[in-house]
Amino acid sequence: xxxxxxxxxxxxxxxxxxxxSYSALSQAMLMRMIDRATAMTGKELTPAESQLWKxxxxxxxxxxxxxxxxxxxxxxxxxxxxxxxxxxxxxQAQKDKLDDSxxxxxxxxxxxxxxxxxxxxxxxxxFGGLMAKLKEVVKSIPAPELTSKRxxxxxEKVAELSKEKVG
Numbered sequence: 001x002x003x004x005x006x007x008x009x010x011x012x013x014x015x016x017x018x019x020x021s022y023s024a025l026s027q028a029m030l031m032r033m034i035d036r037a038t039a040m041t042g043k044e045l046t047p048a049e050s051q052l053w054k055x056x057x058x059x060x061x062x063x064x065x066x067x068x069x070x071x072x073x074x075x076x077x078x079x080x081x082x083x084x085x086x087x088x089x090x091x092q093a094q095k096d097k098l099d100d101s102x103x104x105x106x107x108x109x110x111x112x113x114x115x116x117x118x119x120x121x122x123x124x125x126x127f128g129g130l131m132a133k134l135k136e137v138v139k140s141i142p143a144p145e146l147t148s149k150r151x152x153x154x155x156e157k158v159a160e161l162s163k164e165k166v167g
Contacts, residue, residue: 027054028064033069043079048102056082
């Protein structure tokens with residue numbers, strides 16, 4: 001879920017001018033959607049309510065705000081509560097996460113099918129082959145010579161670590 005929230009939240013590591021511009025776009029979209037909702041329902045917002053909406057939704061991209069208000073307009077004839085819009089945004093994030101997972105699984109299926117068609121190992125056979133190659137590579141790395149001095153250093157390190165663990 002965190003991954004999806006990262007996608008929906010305002011981009012990080014951007015300079016101040018871009019961030020201000022992004023926030024202004026989000027607020028403009030929010031106000032446009034609120035104006036549309038007030039026109040449809042006849043409800044007028046107080047300045048304090050407008051500020052609450054701005055504070056709550058400034059972190060979301062304009063297209064996410066619009067999608068949530070569009071979904072709400074299709075479901076209700078009443079003016080939305082901030083929680084309803086927040087819930088719709090969260091539902092869309094969950095749907096996007098599921099869509100991403102499904103797309104990744106489909107890509108994995110296609111890759112396995114392609115590898116099988118080419119007569120190449122795939123799935124557990126591919127993993128087993130890779131692990132066997134890794135084992136051979138590790139075995140081919142020469143071990144350092146274990147001198148009596150090095151053996152003594154290692155024993156001291158083990159004793160030191162054992163004391164830290166107990167203490």
